[in-house]
Amino acid sequence: MSDCGCDAVTDCLKPLEEALTLLLSHAKAVGETETVSLAEANGRVLAESVVSQINMPPWDNSAMDGYAVNTADVPAVGTKLVVSQRIPAGAAPIPLAAGTAARIFTGAPVPPNANAVVIQEVCEQAGESVIISEVVAPGANIRLAGEDTQIGQEVLQTGTRLGAQHIGLAASVGVGELKVYRRLKVALFSSGDELINPGQPLGPGQIYNSNEYTMQALLQALGCELVSLGIVEDTFDATCAALTSAAAQADLVMTSGGVSVGEEDHLKPAVEKLGSLDMWKIAIRPGKPLAFGHIQGTPFIGTPGNPVSLFVTFLLFARPFILKSQGVNEAMVVPTPLLAKADFDWPKAEKRREFARAQLNLDDQGQAQISLFSSRSSGVLNSLTWANGLAILPEQQTLARGEMVQFLPFSELLK
Ligand SMILES: Nc1nc2c(c(=O)[nH]1)N[C@H]1C(S)=C(S)[C@@H](COP(=O)(O)OP(=O)(O)OC[C@H]3O[C@@H](n4cnc5c(N)ncnc54)[C@H](O)[C@@H]3O)O[C@H]1N2
Ligand code: MOO
Numbered sequence: 001m002s003d004c005g006c007d008a009v010t011d012c013l014k015p016l017e018e019a020l021t022l023l024l025s026h027a028k029a030v031g032e033t034e035t036v037s038l039a040e041a042n043g044r045v046l047a048e049s050v051v052s053q054i055n056m057p058p059w060d061n062s063a064m065d066g067y068a069v070n071t072a073d074v075p076a077v078g079t080k081l082v083v084s085q086r087i088p089a090g091a092a093p094i095p096l097a098a099g100t101a102a103r104i105f106t107g108a109p110v111p112p113n114a115n116a117v118v119i120q121e122v123c124e125q126a127g128e129s130v131i132i133s134e135v136v137a138p139g140a141n142i143r144l145a146g147e148d149t150q151i152g153q154e155v156l157q158t159g160t161r162l163g164a165q166h167i168g169l170a171a172s173v174g175v176g177e178l179k180v181y182r183r184l185k186v187a188l189f190s191s192g193d194e195l196i197n198p199g200q201p202l203g204p205g206q207i208y209n210s211n212e213y214t215m216q217a218l219l220q221a222l223g224c225e226l227v228s229l230g231i232v233e234d235t236f237d238a239t240c241a242a243l244t245s246a247a248a249q250a251d252l253v254m255t256s257g258g259v260s261v262g263e264e265d266h267l268k269p270a271v272e273k274l275g276s277l278d279m280w281k282i283a284i285r286p287g288k289p290l291a292f293g294h295i296q297g298t299p300f301i302g303t304p305g306n307p308v309s310l311f312v313t314f315l316l317f318a319r320p321f322i323l324k325s326q327g328v329n330e331a332m333v334v335p336t337p338l339l340a341k342a343d344f345d346w347p348k349a350e351k352r353r354e355f356a357r358a359q360l361n362l363d364d365q366g367q368a369q370i371s372l373f374s375s376r377s378s379g380v381l382n383s384l385t386w387a388n389g390l391a392i393l394p395e396q397q398t399l400a401r402g403e404m405v406q407f408l409p410f411s412e413l414l415k
């Protein structure tokens with residue numbers, strides 16, 4: 001029996017949705033902003049929307065290499081027109097003289113009085129003239145001024161996490177600097193007497209501290225600033241000291257290991273002593289003992305020590321929490337799974353929702369299917385380099401091969 005009198009193994013576990021709602025309700029956006037150049041903006045979160053001060057394109061321009069004409073001057077196939085000017089990209093053309101054509105190139109301004117561009121493949125240059133063997137409609141091959149974006153249009157919204165496409169769009173409307181939220185400062189440590197950092201020989205009973213490096217890379221991908229406190233020994237006092245120090249110098253404290261129930265697991269009692277433990281144990285596998293709380297007002301996320309549990313709980317909980325704290329719109333912090341058919345049977349209805357290491361691949365007919373890794377053990381780190389995502393296997397349900405399964409691709413979760 002557990003503290004509350006229910007079945008300790010399953011009944012005290014919080015359903016995932018409830019846990020995520022609670023966690024996100026505590027994610028407060030860092031208020032401070034800074035202005036960065038476009039070269040520094042990748043992965044940052046926009047703190048002020050971008051409104052275009054120009055039309056895009058700024059002027060009508062040619063979509064093709066060819067000849068600019070007025071369609072009234074090309075009534076029939078085989079019309080011959082004098083070429084009265086040459087307009088490369090970057091030129092400022094004069095109005096098109098009546099009854100003539102202008103040589104024009106992709107991206108060049110369409111001259112006043114021209115209303116179409118005929119592609120060069122259907123034209124034949126004949127001395128100073130061109131013979132046009134296709135009749136085109138007004139507007140053909142012209143990209144109109146303001147067709148993509150108009151003056152005053154909001155092109156990027158506050159709360160957008162900036163990627164190449166957003167940065168490119170800002171540049172295209174002439175904006176060279178962006179106001180973004182400051183980076184979230186995260187203090188992290190790994191708890192465990194068995195841990196030793198890579199690069200040194202293993203002693204008896206030791207394993208390499210992989211979690212710290214996994215966590216660092218996950219946090220770096222989210223644009224966080226890191227304060228690493230290294231490895232902390234498995235004692236209550238050392239855990240309290242590390243948590244206090246971490247909380248004093250960061251916006252978020254993250255740990256690995258020591259969140260389960262053994263007497264060598266000190267995170268839960270330490271957080272309870274120093275602050276509040278707001279959530280512990282979720283109905284998911286792997287990652288059940290995930291802990292969330294506050295230490296002197298600083299949020300704390302304690303991920304389980306098993307390397308796969310750390311990875312999965314980071315992606316499911318810490319990532320949305322961090323994104324929201326960095327100012328990302330809440331609607332954008334939890335990824336939408338895709339659906340594909342199961343290439344496996346799942347015969348036993350489990351009590352915890354399983355986030356199984358899985359591969360989305362193609363069957364013989366080229367249809368998307370999901371295959372599971374051979375082991376469910378949360379210690380097998382190479383399963384994560386085999387997998388390209390997580391299959392979501394609902395609690396209390398069985399599945400038969402061919403049924404549709406939800407899948408979260410790593411390509412979505414790790415960006
Ligand atoms: N009696 C019970 N035992 C356990 C339960 C339970 O409900 N009752 N839950 C199990 C589950 S589920 C998980 S997950 C783990 C979580 O354990 P902790 O968070 O307490 O982590 P540790 O005990 O410290 O370590 C677990 C495992 O992971 C290895 N580890 C730890 N840190 C690292 C690191 N930085 N790099 C690489 N590997 C690490 C550690 O050596 C252990 O093998 O608890 C179960 N137990
Ligand atoms: O939750 Mo643990 O992560 O099942 O191994």
Ligand SMILES: [Mg+2]
Nearest residue numbers: 258260262265
């Ligand atoms: Mg433990």
